[in-house]
Amino acid sequence: MRFTGRWERRDVDASQRTGGSTISTGCVERDGTASTSSSRRPTRRLWLTASAVLAALVLVIIVAVGAAGGRPSPAASVRAPAAGVADGSAVRAAEQAVLARRARAILRRDRQVWRADLDTADPAFLAEQDQLFRNLSQVRFASWRFELIGRDYNQPELTARYHAPYVLPAVLLHYAIKDFDPAPVARPEVLTFVRRSGRWLLGSDSDADRLLPETGHADPWDRRAMVTGRGQQVLILADATDARHLTQLVAAGDAAVDRVASMWPTGWRRRVVIVAVRDQQLLETYFRTGEQSSENVVAIAVPAFDNVQGWSARPGKRPPDPSSRVIINPRHFRPGDPDNADTLTHEITHVATLPITDVGTPTWLVEGAAVYTAYRSYGDVTGLHLGAGLREEAHSGSVSLPTYGFYQGQVGDHYDAAWLACRLIVSDVGEAGLRALYRQLGTVHKIYDAVPAEAAAFPPVVHTSQDRFEHALAPYILSRAG
Numbered sequence: 001m002r003f004t005g006r007w008e009r010r011d012v013d014a015s016q017r018t019g020g021s022t023i024s025t026g027c028v029e030r031d032g033t034a035s036t037s038s039s040r041r042p043t044r045r046l047w048l049t050a051s052a053v054l055a056a057l058v059l060v061i062i063v064a065v066g067a068a069g070g071r072p073s074p075a076a077s078v079r080a081p082a083a084g085v086a087d088g089s090a091v092r093a094a095e096q097a098v099l100a101r102r103a104r105a106i107l108r109r110d111r112q113v114w115r116a117d118l119d120t121a122d123p124a125f126l127a128e129q130d131q132l133f134r135n136l137s138q139v140r141f142a143s144w145r146f147e148l149i150g151r152d153y154n155q156p157e158l159t160a161r162y163h164a165p166y167v168l169p170a171v172l173l174h175y176a177i178k179d180f181d182p183a184p185v186a187r188p189e190v191l192t193f194v195r196r197s198g199r200w201l202l203g204s205d206s207d208a209d210r211l212l213p214e215t216g217h218a219d220p221w222d223r224r225a226m227v228t229g230r231g232q233q234v235l236i237l238a239d240a241t242d243a244r245h246l247t248q249l250v251a252a253g254d255a256a257v258d259r260v261a262s263m264w265p266t267g268w269r270r271r272v273v274i275v276a277v278r279d280q281q282l283l284e285t286y287f288r289t290g291e292q293s294s295e296n297v298v299a300i301a302v303p304a305f306d307n308v309q310g311w312s313a314r315p316g317k318r319p320p321d322p323s324s325r326v327i328i329n330p331r332h333f334r335p336g337d338p339d340n341a342d343t344l345t346h347e348i349t350h351v352a353t354l355p356i357t358d359v360g361t362p363t364w365l366v367e368g369a370a371v372y373t374a375y376r377s378y379g380d381v382t383g384l385h386l387g388a389g390l391r392e393e394a395h396s397g398s399v400s401l402p403t404y405g406f407y408q409g410q411v412g413d414h415y416d417a418a419w420l421a422c423r424l425i426v427s428d429v430g431e432a433g434l435r436a437l438y439r440q441l442g443t444v445h446k447i448y449d450a451v452p453a454e455a456a457a458f459p460p461v462v463h464t465s466q467d468r469f470e471h472a473l474a475p476y477i478l479s480r481a482g
């Protein structure tokens with residue numbers, strides 16, 4: 001059997017805009033090739049066979065930028081107050097009151113309170129808000145809070161729509177899903193408040209969506225009808241049109257968590273939120289990069305922090321136990337497909353290792369460990385179709401671990417080298433050794449410390465120097481090639 005690995009990189013700069021103190025993401029993509037085999041031969045699942053869905057796994061480590069004190073400059077369109085509103089403090093107080101009631105309505109599932117602050121001028125908006133309330137009512141939240149961050153957006157063209165004074169304050173939503181989010185998650189929104197008969201009412205939550213950062217107003221409940229499924233270890237937030245797949249999705253999620261936990265038994269909560277909605281805006285937020293659309297993406301793991309770059313006054317320190325989401329694209333993800341099960345396992349590995357992953361953790365180790373975990377139950381590997389570059393490097397007698405620039409150049413080669421390096425480490429010092437190496441390099445806080453840190457970690461943990469390991473990796477890789 002012939003194996004091919006094709007990898008596409010995720011654009012780092014695009015991801016950096018999501019902000020946060022430290023962000024790592026992983027994604028799997030497909031090339032549209034339909035799987036034609038139903039066998040479960042281990043070697044078939046390599047990244048990946050010609051007959052299987054081809055996938056790319058990407059993890060992007062992002063360093064916080066800005067944050068050097070106070071909030072960065074707002075968007076160019078921001079100005080306050082808007083639409084002839086004179087008394088800013090009174091408006092702020094009214095906004096606060098509406099937002100506090102709205103938060104209480106969500107936490108108490110009180111539809112009357114929810115509706116009481118809505119502008120009734122637009123029936124379509126009321127229908128959207130009804131849908132949003134039904135979606136939110138299916139999720140148990142430990143907390144839900146709106147924070148006015150102190151600036152308004154200016155949209156003069158809305159005058160013709162509202163025929164009344166209005167303001168568009170920027171709002172940071174902080175919420176935590178009960179039993180799943182160890183800490184609140186922050187999302188940026190801009191809400192439109194309209195003054196009718198002396199009262200400030202909520203007129204829209206999407207007037208300024210196009211100006212929001214990538215995570216803005218893109219939660220699974222925000223637009224389309226949603227259904228939820230709770231497993232032992234996963235919460236599925238799925239599109240209502242996929243309700244018939246919910247049981248399968250829950251089973252696939254729980255099974256993937258079990259597979260990951262058998263490799264990573266400690267250090268994570270084993271509670272994973274899996275988002276599987278068909279909201280194009282959400283998919284674009286997380287999947288679109290500078291070079292590719294969300295069309296070909298199957299899944300991605302996304303950390304979720306309680307701050308947003310440019311919106312939070314103090315981005316803060318990375319929490320020791322970050323929240324995260326695994327987002328899958330229902331257009332491509334089939335819960336019963338073994339390749340997709342591996343994909344989910346790979347992504348959930350990123351969730352499991354996130355607490356021990358820092359900016360300076362070598363990407364080859366982060367991705368290699370995820371591929372290793374997804375494939376570890378399949379036994380030995382033979383017949384790999386190696387990329388020409390990796391094959392040539394292996395023939396030269398040494399294969400460098402792709403510590404920097406992992407998502408650039410021959411990305412498929414990087415994944416294969418990373419994965420096989422992890423396999424070789426396991427064959428030398430066992431899975432406990434691979435975990436020990438990960439934990440040691442999970443404390444590297446600076447990206448440029450990655451290389452010296454891994455060189456220092458190899459002798460005590462892998463019982464050889466990195467140089468000797470890279471020389472041993474070359475024949476190991478060739479021995480697995482077809």
Ligand SMILES: [Zn+2]
Nearest residue numbers: 026057058370
């Ligand atoms: Zn990955």
